[in-house]
Amino acid sequence: MTNTSLYGLSIEQIYNTLNLEKKFQAKQIYQWLIKGVTDFNLMSNISKNERERLVNEYKSPISSKVIDTQIDETGATKLAIELHDGSIIESVMLIDKNDRKTACLSSQVGCAMGCKFCRTGTMGLIRNLTSSEIIEQFVHLRKLGNITHIVYMGMGEPLANLAPVLESIRFFHSEDAFYISLRRITISTCGIVSGINKITEQNLNVKLAVSLVSAENPLRSKIMPINDTFNLQQLKKSLLHYQNKGGSRFTLEYCMLSGVNCDLNAAKKLASFTNGLDAVVNLIPWNPAAELPWTTPTTEEINTFTKYLDEFHISYARRYTRGRSVNGACGQLATKNNKKGN
Ligand code: SF4
Numbered sequence: 001m002t003n004t005s006l007y008g009l010s011i012e013q014i015y016n017t018l019n020l021e022k023k024f025q026a027k028q029i030y031q032w033l034i035k036g037v038t039d040f041n042l043m044s045n046i047s048k049n050e051r052e053r054l055v056n057e058y059k060s061p062i063s064s065k066v067i068d069t070q071i072d073e074t075g076a077t078k079l080a081i082e083l084h085d086g087s088i089i090e091s092v093m094l095i096d097k098n099d100r101k102t103a104c105l106s107s108q109v110g111c112a113m114g115c116k117f118c119r120t121g122t123m124g125l126i127r128n129l130t131s132s133e134i135i136e137q138f139v140h141l142r143k144l145g146n147i148t149h150i151v152y153m154g155m156g157e158p159l160a161n162l163a164p165v166l167e168s169i170r171f172f173h174s175e176d177a178f179y180i181s182l183r184r185i186t187i188s189t190c191g192i193v194s195g196i197n198k199i200t201e202q203n204l205n206v207k208l209a210v211s212l213v214s215a216e217n218p219l220r221s222k223i224m225p226i227n228d229t230f231n232l233q234q235l236k237k238s239l240l241h242y243q244n245k246g247g248s249r250f251t252l253e254y255c256m257l258s259g260v261n262c263d264l265n266a267a268k269k270l271a272s273f274t275n276g277l278d279a280v281v282n283l284i285p286w287n288p289a290a291e292l293p294w295t296t297p298t299t300e301e302i303n304t305f306t307k308y309l310d311e312f313h314i315s316y317a318r319r320y321t322r323g324r325s326v327n328g329a330c331g332q333l334a335t336k337n338n339k340k341g342n
Contacts, residue, residue, distance in 0.1 A: 005132035038062040091137040102149040108156025119334035131167035133276040153188040159195025191231040208250040215273035258295040267308035281316040
């Protein structure tokens, strides 16, 4: 028995991995997998004997399983997914007001970046996910609805696990697989400049979201330790390079923390940082997490801040939280039963 996932493999690789007699059987299995059929027994165009052999020798073509499902009042659905080694990750299906469904995928178990506003950051990094484990999250979520968009905004920093993330993107985009437009795929980063530069060099046409939180180095370093490695000047330089090389319009994610980054001074710094960048600032009121020391801004505080942003002609969008009541909103994902070294 094996836990090897077949997701992400080519037809040729499936043929070799499963020791199949005929190549067309690999194609049939590949097609079942894309349809979301993850039980060999249900692959009805494979002979009964062969199905029995596959179940006996390989058990299942998928290596992870959903162990918990939570749905909030907006329809946002959070899945807890157990991986082959017992690690647990979370993935979320978000639904917007136009019924657009987006898969929010994890790229790591935990995260090493330690952003102070984020629950995942409290876990530390347990391990990277493989491309198959990333793809399988989408397969589980797609059983809930017709998902058209993907964001790498779940647990982990995608640019710290770039190769598997790129492999999964290639698979999602492949015409033979899920055929999702690259423009509907967003990579979200805390600001790993070397990773942004790699995406620019590869001319990858996915969207980019960069978590900013503050446009002032001392404050940003306090909340996002990555700023000590790649400060705001380095970040802006890489974003300008991305922009000049024709990268699609990107967003700056601005997690609003009451009394911390929503005043006139913060708006001024933001105006200076965004000057010359063709970016939209996404205002995201902090999603509460009991163990973290922040407060969500009041509507009045948000309104005052947006008034400042209007005065400085900063392009922004106000985000309304989905998934908050099931701890599935931005920055709220964390699983308890993972241990380092698992
Ligand atoms: S915000 Fe993203 S990069 Fe920062 S700790 Fe959370 S998961 Fe990691």
